[in-house]
Amino acid sequence: MKIRKAVFPVAGLGTRVLPATKAMPKEMLTIVDKPLIQYVFDEAREAGIEHFIFVTGRNKGSIEDHFDRMYELDATLEARGKKVELEILAHHQPQAGAVSFTRQQSPLGLGHAVWCAREIVGDEPFAVVLPDELVLHTPGCLAQMVEAAKEAGEKTNLIALQEVPADQTHLYGICGVGKRHGKMFEVDGMVEKPAKGTAPSNLSITGRYILQPEIFDILATQERGAGGEIQLTDAMIGLAKAQKFYGVEFAGERHDCGSKAGFLRANIAYAMARPDLRDGLREEMRKYVKG
């Protein structure tokens, strides 16, 4: 099963990190020196994705600008002989025609955002990547999923899973699991933010999915679920009744950059992974960390 297209839902309001997201998209928040959206774009490119579909909304124009060429900046860098900076910009630039933007006119939920991409995805399996969840690992989380998809065969859906502490399952989408095949589990039920003590496992659904296009038919009539939003998890529960669904336990550290604590932790983790920043940061941190 080849996965050519990835959908990036970026139309949410980002209320958990207000006021940062009042006038700026959450997906443009910076981890070290790159916006979140660039990390997931790079992750998708590494996984062999050829077409990048962004579901945007109001106030999200800077995401489009980020993936465009900025002639004035290029010209100024050129005139100043800033070759390294020019190379960095060129490296992060998508190929012409490889990016599409569509709009979710109201933030009705993740499931609705994915549905908004149906015409651009068409009738083929596709990936969904949530930009506010980063996984620090090489190969990236999506590359691991795409590899698993090759093994899983046609008409199979995959979700990325990672263990969370048992007392935190109520904060996540949780997956019930059946038989294990290597790194893959048969999915036996999914539940969005289960009440404390009711979770079927401690495997949380992370923001990377490989889905069959039949999900769009289900999303078209999906009713509002948790939080009054059209939930992707609810539609996946419907699809799992008709098609194979596997959970993939991926390698790497997951960072929820949509929360303030997660965002700060990600900045430290990604900076500490950088040879050019690690030593200086460790010194600086000593001033703030006692004991």
Ligand code: UTP
């Ligand atoms: P979140 O669940 O983090 O929601 O969305 P949110 O609205 O962005 O943030 P909070 O919870 O209010 O702080 C996960 C991803 O799905 C997108 C978001 O932009 C984010 O990338 N999303 C969410 C949409 O595109 N549309 C929606 O209606 C909801």
